[in-house]
Amino acid sequence: MQLPVMPPVAPMLARPAREIPDGCSYEPKWDGFRAVVFRDGEDVEIGSRGRRSLTRYFPDLVAAFRHDLPSRCVLDGEIVVEGASGGLDFFALQQRVHPAASRVATLAERSPARFVAFDMLALGETDHTPDPFHRRRCVLERALLGARAPIHLTPLTTDPAVAARWFTAFEGAGLDGLIAKDPDLPYLPNRRAMAKVKHVRTADCVLAGYRVHKSGPGLIGSLLLGLHDDAGAWAETTGWTDQRGGLVPVGVAAAFPMARRRELFDELRPLVTGIEDHPWSWVAEVVAGRAGSGRGGTRWDAARDLSFVPLRPDRVLEVRYDYMEGFRFRHPAQFARWRPDREPASCGYAQLDRPRPADLADVLAGRIR
Incomplete structure (x- = not known):
């Protein structure tokens, strides 16, 4: 292969922006x-x-x-x-x-x-x-x-007015927001030279457990989040009919400073419980079935390691997230604050803001203006 630009190339990146900037290509x-x-x-x-x-x-x-x-x-x-x-x-x-x-x-x-x-x-x-x-x-x-x-x-x-409409309409097809580019900008590999405007929402979730940080014991890696299956849709989809109304795993909150990981480890220690008493005791059955089948996974298949430290689901936290795909957050959520004023049983899917559905084919064909 002999090209004017040869692999590997680190692509040009974008920096976060709170609002859609003026004077750009969107x-x-x-x-x-x-x-x-x-x-x-x-x-x-x-x-x-x-x-x-x-x-x-x-x-x-x-x-x-x-x-x-x-x-x-x-x-x-x-x-x-x-x-x-x-x-x-x-x-x-x-x-x-x-x-x-x-x-x-x-x-x-x-x-x-x-x-x-x-x-x-x-x-x-x-x-x-x-x-x-x-x-x-x-x-x-x-x-x-x-x-x-x-x-x-x-x-x-x-x-910019069309871009603003896209920001709302395209989300229903699973798109993540907008990219704004300076029309006079050269291509700058591995530089955050563009702007990205993403959707940000909040949800109150039940803290169900945590994973240990890869550095070792004594540090929280990520907090495991749950929502109650208030409509019974998750139970019907997965076949776990005995879990109707139960706590559904929806993702994790991560990206804590190292000092905060240590603080969380000590703070959450009193909530540690056995898996047999946890709403996600069924995880043990999934793990056993996976091991017995010898089924492999993808390189990014997070389900390959389902181990976690179960916590009594007594605490509620507010998180920021961008998009809900099916029953789960598409990306890791961000911790916002504890919600001692909320009861865990009140944290269900009904609170979530759902975008109006849209077809990817319409986006690609330019039929959504």
């Missing part, structure tokens, strides 16, 4: 795997944000790139998977990263990926990274004129 913020795609004839390489190869996990995309991308190019974009509901399915995307080649082939058919392109780093013999973004976007649009699904060009607007 795109949806896709929540998938960031990917820089290199094509030189039949040679295709897909690099991750961490500059590791994703190529072997997405044979369906490799075939599409060979068929529809220019013969020599370098593109920046996002790999996503569409779920059964018509929106993004990040869990299904995570499953695509599997160590077994046979499983990779099966998942490529069962959960085909899409690539959403949003920048052009090189085309033919030309390195476009020094060019301003508005020029790179024009090159990208021309290069993808003949491209078909699963290759897509991300929507773009320069109208």
Whole structure:
């Protein structure tokens, strides 16, 4: 492979912004795997944000790139998977990263990926990274004129009012917010040179346990969060009918300073209980069944290690989160404060703000304005 921009490339990043800035080009913020795609004839390489190869996990995309991308190019974009509901399915995307080649082939058919392109780093013999973004976007649009699904060009607007509507409307398809780019900005690898505006919501959750920090005992790694199944939907979906109305695991709160991890360890010690007395005693059955089946998992399959320190579910905490996917927070939540004024039984799904559903196909086709 001989291209004007060679792998690996650390993609340009974004810094958080509270509001949509003026005077920018605006795109949806896709929540998938960031990917820089290199094509030189039949040679295709897909690099991750961490500059590791994703190529072997997405044979369906490799075939599409060979068929529809220019013969020599370098593109920046996002790999996503569409779920059964018509929106993004990040869990299904995570499953695509599997160590077994046979499983990779099966998942490529069962959960085909899409690539959403949003920048052009090189085309033919030309390195476009020094060019301003508005020029790179024009090159990208021309290069993808003949491209078909699963290759897509991300929507773009320069109208802040349209961007504000996108911020609300696109969330129903599982998108994460907005990216704002200076139209005169060159491509700056590994620099937080763009702005991202994300959805932020709060929820009151039950503290159900914790995981020990990877550094060892005496430190909290993450707090395990639960919500009560007030509508019984989780019990019906999972088949755990005896858990109707029970406490559903919805994710974790993490990212504590080291000193706070030590404080939490001492603070929560009186709440430690046995798993047999815990609402999640069924976890032991899941672990036993998993061990007996010998079933493996993906590289990012958090369910591979279900061990945790169970706590009496007596305390409530408020967390900040961005998006609820199914019954769980898509990303780790952030601890906001303890809520001694709330009863654990009152912490259910009814409190959550749900976006209006939208189809990913409508977003990609520009039918949502």
